[in-house]
Amino acid sequence: MTILNDMLDHNQKFVDNHEYKKYETTKYPNKKMVILTCMDTRLLELLPKALNLGNGDAKLIKDAGALVSHPFGSVMRSILVAVYQLQAQEVLVIGHHDCGMSGMKPEPVIESMKARGITDETFANLSYSGIDIKQWLQGFENVTESVAHSVDMIKNHPLLPSGVPVHGLVIDPKTGKLDLVVDGYQD
Numbered sequence: 001m002t003i004l005n006d007m008l009d010h011n012q013k014f015v016d017n018h019e020y021k022k023y024e025t026t027k028y029p030n031k032k033m034v035i036l037t038c039m040d041t042r043l044l045e046l047l048p049k050a051l052n053l054g055n056g057d058a059k060l061i062k063d064a065g066a067l068v069s070h071p072f073g074s075v076m077r078s079i080l081v082a083v084y085q086l087q088a089q090e091v092l093v094i095g096h097h098d099c100g101m102s103g104m105k106p107e108p109v110i111e112s113m114k115a116r117g118i119t120d121e122t123f124a125n126l127s128y129s130g131i132d133i134k135q136w137l138q139g140f141e142n143v144t145e146s147v148a149h150s151v152d153m154i155k156n157h158p159l160l161p162s163g164v165p166v167h168g169l170v171i172d173p174k175t176g177k178l179d180l181v182v183d184g185y186q187d
Contacts, residue, residue, distance in 0.1 A: 025056025032089040034059040034082035036075060038066045038096055042173040050176030059088055065101030065140065066093055068150040071157055080159055091154055091166040095147040096173045104139025143170050144181050151182045
């Protein structure tokens with residue numbers, strides 16, 4: 001049996017037993033917030049519990065490192081949609097200690113890509129198209145600075161309405177303790 005088959009079997013039982021009913025909510029976040037956080041597996045249940053969030057309380061965006069790497073990329077688009085269409089009134093950027101993006105260098109990732117069949121020709125084509133693959137894959141050195149940078153990109157985005165608080169925090173993936181980096185109410 002494959003992972004997919006296991007999930008589909010479980011899903012059928014989940015639906016048949018009406019287990020979904022305890023998760024029913026609307027598409028609008030009860031607590032009027034959108035959260036950008038890391039895709040780290042340790043945060044899957046820990047982060048909502050540490051923030052006292054239940055199903056339906058917040059919009060949740062996850063990417064590697066909780067990074068806004070481009071002002072007009074999909075992360076920023078999702079934040080703007082949450083604010084303009086889904087009633088989010090505050091934005092939280094929550095990075096974490098011991099992040100895989102911390103200190104990540106592009107060269108080992110590129111070598112792994114090559115080992116799995118990505119050719120030098122593909123990298124050359126990307127470079128020719130103006131994509132700096134090394135910059136795109138570069139991690140960060142300091143999680144606090146990285147969170148502050150993402151907060152700054154969001155807060156100063158030309159399409160974000162004024163008055164939307166943008167907060168920055170760092171969570172400990174072992175204990176759930178939050179450290180405040182940027183208090184969006186102070187700006």
